[in-house]
Amino acid sequence: MKLNERGLLIVLSGPSGVGKGTVRKALFEMDGHDLVYSISMTTRPPREGEIDGVDYYFVSKAEFERRIKDGELLEYAQFVGNYYGTPKDKVDEQIALGKEVVLEIEVNGALQVREKAPDGVFIFIAPPNKGALHRRLQRRGTEAPEKIQARMDKAEMEFPLAHKYDYIVVNDEVMNAADRIMAIIRAEHAKTERSIYKYNEILEVK
Numbered sequence: 001m002k003l004n005e006r007g008l009l010i011v012l013s014g015p016s017g018v019g020k021g022t023v024r025k026a027l028f029e030m031d032g033h034d035l036v037y038s039i040s041m042t043t044r045p046p047r048e049g050e051i052d053g054v055d056y057y058f059v060s061k062a063e064f065e066r067r068i069k070d071g072e073l074l075e076y077a078q079f080v081g082n083y084y085g086t087p088k089d090k091v092d093e094q095i096a097l098g099k100e101v102v103l104e105i106e107v108n109g110a111l112q113v114r115e116k117a118p119d120g121v122f123i124f125i126a127p128p129n130k131g132a133l134h135r136r137l138q139r140r141g142t143e144a145p146e147k148i149q150a151r152m153d154k155a156e157m158e159f160p161l162a163h164k165y166d167y168i169v170v171n172d173e174v175m176n177a178a179d180r181i182m183a184i185i186r187a188e189h190a191k192t193e194r195s196i197y198k199y200n201e202i203l204e205v206k
């Protein structure tokens with residue numbers, strides 16, 4: 001029997017435009033076999049190239065609100081005029097199978113998850129500075145200027161909440177950030193509080 005059979009719930013969070021998606025993809029390329037991405041649900045219309053069921057589950061507002069009512073979401077938040085949320089069913093199932101389930105969500109949602117799953121690993125991805133964040137949002141070129149400003153305003157409210165996370169990873173360079181996250185995952189697995197029960201069982205420690 002191997003130690004650490006249960007997977008980890010890994011929450012990657014931080015301001016919009018910080019590069020959470022790019023870092024997450026780099027992480028999956030480094031070692032994808034035990035990592036499972038939790039596909040979120042949103043009422044935002046798809047951007048060019050986004051695929052339903054891969055990038056997000058794109059649903060109507062009515063459908064999203066029904067899922068809230070029926071308790072199908074682990075967390076949800078409104079972000080710049082749209083709903084975003086994490087479907088609950090797959091998360092528990094995959095963790096029980098020993099998979100690391102990776103959530104990539106904004107700050108309000110992450111803090112909701114922290115209440116429900118305190119044993120999760122909460123990682124705040126920070127920009128190297130504010131200018132870099134603004135430039136990234138502009139470069140993406142998919143949003144109107146007032147939406148970009150709304151995302152910057154939201155980021156200003158999110159920066160002070162980083163202290164509520166277990167780790168802060170600065171996305172100065174994508175591969176560096178992904179490397180640090182991989183190191184965090186490995187260290188979290190080796191934590192005594194996660195492995196002591198299994199260890200005692202295997203080595204018959206009384």
Ligand code: 5GP
Nearest residue numbers: 016040076077079084085086104105106109
């Ligand atoms: P975007 O419109 O740029 O795809 O996403 C806007 C923000 O919502 C990003 O910060 C993104 O990480 C976040 N987000 C994506 N999925 C979820 C989710 O399921 N729950 C929450 N709370 N935020 C999410």
